[in-house]
Amino acid sequence: MSTAIKIDDLWVRYRxxxxxxxxxxxxxxxxxxxxxxxxxxxxxxxxxxxxxxxxIPRVIKAEVKGNVRVFDLNPLNAxxxxxxxxxxxxxxxxxxxxxxxxxxxxxAFPLENFGLPQDEIERRVEEVLEVVGLxxxxxxxxxxxxxxQKQALAxxxxxxxxxxxxxxxxxxxxLDPQGTKRVTDLILKLRREFETTILAVEHRVEWAVExxxxxxxxNDGKIILEGDPKTVFSKExxxxxxxxxxxxVSEIAYNLIRSGVTFPTIPISLNEALDIFRxxxxxxxxxx
Amino acid sequence: MSxxxxxxxxxxxxxxxxxxxxKVIWALMVLAFSIYNGNxxxxxxxxxxxxxxxxIALISSKPTNFWYRLFGGLSATIxxxxxxxxxxxxxxxxxxxxxxxxxxxxxxxxxxxxxxSKAFLVLSPIIAIATIFITSKPGDLFQALVRWKFPYRLxxxxxxxxxxxxxxxxxxxxxxxxxRSRALELEKGSIPSRIxxxxxxxxxxxxxxxxxxxxxxxxxxxxxxxxxxTRTFSRELKWRIYDTLILIMFIALYVITLIxxxxxxxx
Numbered sequence: 001m002s003t004a005i006k007i008d009d010l011w012v013r014y015r016x017x018x019x020x021x022x023x024x025x026x027x028x029x030x031x032x033x034x035x036x037x038x039x040x041x042x043x044x045x046x047x048x049x050x051x052x053x054x055x056i057p058r059v060i061k062a063e064v065k066g067n068v069r070v071f072d073l074n075p076l077n078a079x080x081x082x083x084x085x086x087x088x089x090x091x092x093x094x095x096x097x098x099x100x101x102x103x104x105x106x107x108a109f110p111l112e113n114f115g116l117p118q119d120e121i122e123r124r125v126e127e128v129l130e131v132v133g134l135x136x137x138x139x140x141x142x143x144x145x146x147x148x149q150k151q152a153l154a155x156x157x158x159x160x161x162x163x164x165x166x167x168x169x170x171x172x173x174x175l176d177p178q179g180t181k182r183v184t185d186l187i188l189k190l191r192r193e194f195e196t197t198i199l200a201v202e203h204r205v206e207w208a209v210e211x212x213x214x215x216x217x218x219n220d221g222k223i224i225l226e227g228d229p230k231t232v233f234s235k236e237x238x239x240x241x242x243x244x245x246x247x248x249v250s251e252i253a254y255n256l257i258r259s260g261v262t263f264p265t266i267p268i269s270l271n272e273a274l275d276i277f278r279x280x281x282x283x284x285x286x287x288x
Numbered sequence: 289m290s291x292x293x294x295x296x297x298x299x300x301x302x303x304x305x306x307x308x309x310x311k312v313i314w315a316l317m318v319l320a321f322s323i324y325n326g327n328x329x330x331x332x333x334x335x336x337x338x339x340x341x342x343x344i345a346l347i348s349s350k351p352t353n354f355w356y357r358l359f360g361g362l363s364a365t366i367x368x369x370x371x372x373x374x375x376x377x378x379x380x381x382x383x384x385x386x387x388x389x390x391x392x393x394x395x396x397x398x399x400x401x402x403x404x405s406k407a408f409l410v411l412s413p414i415i416a417i418a419t420i421f422i423t424s425k426p427g428d429l430f431q432a433l434v435r436w437k438f439p440y441r442l443x444x445x446x447x448x449x450x451x452x453x454x455x456x457x458x459x460x461x462x463x464x465x466x467x468r469s470r471a472l473e474l475e476k477g478s479i480p481s482r483i484x485x486x487x488x489x490x491x492x493x494x495x496x497x498x499x500x501x502x503x504x505x506x507x508x509x510x511x512x513x514x515x516x517x518t519r520t521f522s523r524e525l526k527w528r529i530y531d532t533l534i535l536i537m538f539i540a541l542y543v544i545t546l547i548x549x550x551x552x553x554x555x
Contacts, residue, residue, distance in 0.1 A: 067468075084511070099451060113519050
């Protein structure tokens with residue numbers, strides 16, 4: 001397995017600003033890994049994503065120091081077309097990412113841009129429609145879709161290019177629970193079926209925590225915490241300090257520990273928590 | 289009116305099925321014949337025939353009521369103002385038809401011809417061009433432009449504008465509601481003060497749109513827009529014999545009626 005993204009001592013400062021937004025950040029992501037990037041608003045998560053995409057400094061002017069590599073490509077001086085083959089980004093607002101007036105055209109659009117022949121485009125669009133579950137809606141306009149469907153379409157459209165890495169910048173933050181479920185199911189499917197490397201920026205951890213390989217927590221332009229979900233949440237995390245909330249079940253556990261209950265491990269998902277709580281209750285019964 | 293597909297109104301009419309390139313040629317024809325008539329021949333009957341042909345094209349493509357109201361209103365307004373203002377520059381002579389009592393303006397038949405011809409000169413091309421947008425998918429229009437060797441990066445700009453029409457309408461609605469809930473009364477006051485109030489809608493809209501434009505640029509980038517010099521199309525436009533026939537029919541209509549009207553009708 002090779003390294004998908006390698007960032008070495010990265011410093012980023014927007015033009016006209018005094019402070020660096022990213023301050024000496026180093027991160028390595030393996031191919032096929034699912035990494036969750038978390039942190040308070042304004043801690044530099046989006047800046048990091050845009051730098052990996054090469055949009056900083058090409059489109060948004062900024063001073064960039066340090067090394068970034070995406071496979072064997074340096075996004076800081078590669079052309080957008082080269083980068084698009086490896087890595088692609090989906091933003092939180094699907095509205096601005098849909099650029100055509102029908103679902104079919106939307107998915108075909110990037111393929112047409114790369115000059116693919118007609119039959120190949122048709123094949124890939126069919127395939128992607130199947131994967132994201134938008135079959136039968138080919139001729140609908142993106143404006144008529146629900147929020148979840150729109151975000152699925154935004155993902156579908158970049159998926160048709162078969163990128164090796166997908167960056168998701170808060171993909172579910174503007175969606176209702178149903179839409180969130182649709183998008184998260186899709187992300188998990190991508191990971192299962194295509195082994196895509198996924199870097200997701202999220203505030204809500206509940207849906208992802210069971211599935212991610214690694215959680216990276218940023219604060220003030222630096223990584224303050226990193227590891228698999230179990231390790232990250234094994235110590236108490238205070239939202240006031242880190243800017244993000246651990247899963248609610250973990251918060252319950254922290255509170256109970258403070259009042260003297262002993263936990264075998266800190267639960268991170270609902271099912272796990274149920275098992276642990278059941279265990280604790282049974283124990284109490286046998287003592288009393 | 290949601291403008292879901294930009295200006296496009298889905299349908300299966302004759303005009304929907306014509307190649308967009310044929311429609312563009314037709315609209316250019318309407319423009320050329322209208323200019324010729326409005327500036328040189330000045331025959332209101334011929335102008336009226338072009339206007340009628342364009343209206344038939346519009347009505348046959350069954351647009352939404354919005355378009356009927358828009359072009360009904362537009363036609364009435366332009367006819368009204370033409371009839372009032374053009375006679376002032378009418379050539380001398382001609383038979384007086386009517387004299388406006390107090391002002392003493394004489395309304396000659398030449399003045400009427402001029403006013404009607406100029407009104408049709410403006411109206412026909414506008415409706416013809418609108419009919420193209422109503423009956424063609426933005427993607428097909430884009431393809432038509434690219435086939436005519438327009439650089440595709442430039443040709444996509446108007447298509448993006450059409451795509452974002454529904455988005456902008458939703459944004460305007462949200463901002464207006466938000467400002468109303470902050471006690472902005474858009475319906476009250478004199479006209480200048482109402483215009484001033486709309487600044488409160490316009491400025492946030494611009495700021496939002498500029499922010500979104502960056503996101504849109506990044507999205508286009510990551511979809512490889514502009515990656516290659518040329519691009520392909522998944523659903524290619526095909527010029528059929530049917531398109532040629534329709535064009536010939538329109539040319540015949542415009543040329544023959546021009547000859548007939550100018551030769552045999554004195555007016």
